[in-house]
Amino acid sequence: MYGEIITIGNELVSGRTIDLNSWYAAGRLTAGGLRVDRITSVGDDPVKASRALKSALENALFIIITGGLGSTEDDITIEIVAEVLRRPLCKDEEMARLIQTYVDKRGLQMSPSLEKMTWMPEGSKMLNPRGNACGFSLIEDEVRLYFLPGVPDQMRYLMDKIVLPELLAHFEPLPVLRQRLFKLYGINEPEIADRLEGLSERYGDIILGFYPNFPENHITISLRGKNETDIAGELKRIEKEIYHLLGPYIFAMGNQRMEDVVGEMLRERCLKISVAESCTGGLIGNLLTNIPGSSHYFQGGVMVYSNESKCDLLNVSPETLKRYGAVSDQTVREMAHGIKNLMGTDMGLAVTGIAGPEGGTKNKPVGTVHIGLAGNEHVHSGKYRFWGTRQQIKMNTAMMALDWVRKYLNGDSFFPGL
């Protein structure tokens, strides 16, 4: 059950890039009940990479290797494998066909770099023959080796869809494994840890995982057992307890994002929303429109970065701006009302704030944000203080604004008007 992870790339040992691939792979393997013994990162250097591979082959039952799989000259993984394992490179006809299709479809020409990608060590198996995330696997002296691309999306996709299921099927750690992923917003990690204190002792077999994922916090629970029914019952009990302890902060389960959850709620209720964004500058609209079919409920909105545009487009009164300032409850309420009227939607969502690093004052420091939500009858508004960089403040503002819509539609007691 013991495995190793090797990540290859000059960007890793030079500190140019944070090694999120080994972190992701280690987390997924651990959650699956497998164990990672060592993570090694080396540069794009055949000697160092070969040494890492040889050393891992002496110790591990499985090895995940990421990086060095592309078409450029610093992509050395395939040659190293061929050399260390003494396996000659063979042209993979399936890969060649795939690349030809890719080239034809986009009207490109076959090049030496693309040609290079069709050669793989003897005995390799392509991981994903129909997709465009390339990777391959090998078995050497009963050690299972998986070679994945360094591009995070592709690496994660192959890890989840192919590598993990194969390893779990092969090593059969325990017959039944079930997992749940909870996504939380608005609560920090130490507070989550305090609230869940003692949970893993009360449920002996669960493995709890904590993954900060700015600005969210994720919790996984993994449970193993001999039969499906027992596990299902146990999971239900744990899930209930977690909801009891952390309910209001859990905005989604599994792969759902905040914008999925909010979008689904709006769609189910046949409601339309529009947004007026000052400090977020379009981020809320961008998140909402990441969802296919968002045009059913998202009517659009305005980015009102200047005071004039707040007045001209949203009918915010110059009097209000003058008296209370652009970053105030009064202004955000008029913005929410204004965008709802302008776009003729059921709800109007507005944010205004100081994203920094400049522009803060003693009374309104950087990170001061007001959110406004105009619903059917009332306009709700509130003030927050966020911390961090400009982008972090923008992201927290957008998440909180969307969380307001979620709580509002849930009839959460959070809203004074409900």
Place this chain on the structure above:
Amino acid sequence: MYGEIITIGNELVSGRTIDLNSWYAAGRLTAGGLRVDRITSVGDDPVKASRALKSALENALFIIITGGLGSTEDDITIEIVAEVLRRPLCKDEEMARLIQTYVDKRGLQMSPSLEKMTWMPEGSKMLNPRGNACGFSLIEDEVRLYFLPGVPDQMRYLMDKIVLPELLAHFEPLPVLRQRLFKLYGINEPEIADRLEGLSERYGDIILGFYPNFPENHITISLRGKNETDIAGELKRIEKEIYHLLGPYIFAMGNQRMEDVVGEMLRERCLKISVAESCTGGLIGNLLTNIPGSSHYFQGGVMVYSNESKCDLLNVSPETLKRYGAVSDQTVREMAHGIKNLMGTDMGLAVTGIAGPEGGTKNKPVGTVHIGLAGNEHVHSGKYRFWGTRQQIKMNTAMMALDWVRKYLNGDSFFPGL
């Protein structure tokens, strides 16, 4: 000059925590002209940690070890060092005094865990006798070992204040290292590889690196040499050649992002811009407003996700929409013109397209995008076909739109009207 980094902690190999310590140390060492050959992470396991330390001792001139230095039972580093290096533990009187002061000051009692921290391997030198970030160093067979705490703030503090200066003083004279980072857009990795074919052979000492970073592609060149002047000259020649081969695709150097470059150009020329976003739903505004001070040139804009809003807000004629459709050159031109007028800016940037996965037709498949840019005299427009997921198509649309602004302000021949 070659060193290694070892990070110790179950939270690292289980994927619970991202290993920011090795990333930080690697970045600082590299920037200082030292080289990191390998980064190894192992759990709080004496066997695995000893193995990692022994292996590093065989290869490195210096070793940075973080983690496992605290007072709890999973903190194993000191025992491992004592065992691997056969150095008995001695009570460090200075450390004992420090801890006594700490205990007295806070009205605590000396505990076994605190007592444990006063014992260190023979020959150790405390790194920071007066601070509360504890760490120590050792020299073993001319290899310099630095043991740092896993707490990021303390680790970074000791790294910057003590470890790096000591290493730089010891390993002098260092060869000069210079790096350049080129950021490219609108060209794929195989094409870059083909265009740069043979470059590293022509310039013997350079190291070329390729880093796809969707939707961009990054190239680094690193050059080492004995004196500053030679290197500067050589770098200039290589830079010139890379610009010759790839110039139009290079939008930025170093840490600059597309939105930095565009923002700087607008600011220098005292121009204001506004945006009308259909398929990107706010992404362009979000990127532009990631830059501090963007309010100087970004006036705001509209997210026009519905046909009505295109007519109502931007004055797009219903006739145009009916005849050519929302995704057409005619519409995007009226959008660009409309937003420029509505916001009273010098330039109006507009995009409309089909981000998918639904909504494509035979004539206008998913990924079809039109970009429009209304400048002082003309409105420019063009059509693209992007690939990938909905989010990738949105991102490519936003990047291309900003790249249009860059090229337009550069007076690039790309624009027919210039």
